[in-house]
Amino acid sequence: MKLYWGPHTCAIGIHILLEEAGATFETEKIDVAGGGTRAEEFLRINPKGKVPTLLRDDGSVLTEFGAIGTWIARSYPEAGLIPDDAEAETRMVEILDYIEGTIHGQGFTRIFKPDYFEPQDALHGTLGLGRSKVEHQGREIVERAFALLDSQMAGAAYAVGETVSIADAALFYVERWAEPNKISLPSHVNDHFHRMLARSSVAKVRRLWGEG
Numbered sequence: 001m002k003l004y005w006g007p008h009t010c011a012i013g014i015h016i017l018l019e020e021a022g023a024t025f026e027t028e029k030i031d032v033a034g035g036g037t038r039a040e041e042f043l044r045i046n047p048k049g050k051v052p053t054l055l056r057d058d059g060s061v062l063t064e065f066g067a068i069g070t071w072i073a074r075s076y077p078e079a080g081l082i083p084d085d086a087e088a089e090t091r092m093v094e095i096l097d098y099i100e101g102t103i104h105g106q107g108f109t110r111i112f113k114p115d116y117f118e119p120q121d122a123l124h125g126t127l128g129l130g131r132s133k134v135e136h137q138g139r140e141i142v143e144r145a146f147a148l149l150d151s152q153m154a155g156a157a158y159a160v161g162e163t164v165s166i167a168d169a170a171l172f173y174v175e176r177w178a179e180p181n182k183i184s185l186p187s188h189v190n191d192h193f194h195r196m197l198a199r200s201s202v203a204k205v206r207r208l209w210g211e212g
């Protein structure tokens with residue numbers, strides 16, 4: 001199988017899950033910032049034009065973080081990436097959806113791509129530090145969401161209890177977007193970020209991504 005990834009993207013979470021699972025896979029780097037996800041060759045593989053994209057050994061393609069993460073977790077059950085307990089699994093999906101839909105989709109996308117959300121004339125209305133209103137709104141969404149997760153994470157090593165799950169890989173990729181965007185992580189979330197950084201899977205992936 002092959003993981004398509006791009007520097008600085010959410011694909012790092014899937015790369016980490018593949019390492020945690022002990023899977024055998026190849027990777028292909030896509031120049032996302034340079035428009036590689038919009039190249040015809042890539043769109044033939046994933047018409048959504050997004051990474052992570054996972055090409056499986058049977059030739060089928062999986063997209064969307066939660067779906068890819070679930071497939072990895074179900075395919076390598078010994079890695080324990082989905083909690084066995086139904087209540088814990090449900091809580092994990094709740095956190096995962098919140099990260100995908102709200103922190104990434106609504107928050108960081110406003111920060112990275114304010115022009116997706118506002119008409120050209122609104123780009124001239126800036127608030128403090130030269131940020132557009134949409135970008136400012138994105139920061140508020142992200143900060144409020146991290147604060148909420150922080151209140152849920154007191155006393156727990158990982159997103160749901162004491163072992164790594166799909167939600168931790170997702171939480172890690174949004175945590176790593178915080179500092180470059182001058183967003184401070186609240187204490188429990190920050191502890192989680194450092195706990196993830198200390199994992200050998202994360203160190204390995206960061207080295208492969210040219211970061212470590």
Ligand SMILES: N[C@@H](CCC(=O)N[C@@H](CS)C(=O)NCC(=O)O)C(=O)O
Binds near residue numbers: 037050064100
């Ligand atoms: N809903 C998708 C989001 C994926 C996504 O937004 N990927 C970004 C990188 S973090 C991307 O590929 N952007 C390239 C583009 O929009 O051209 C998922 O869960 O996998």
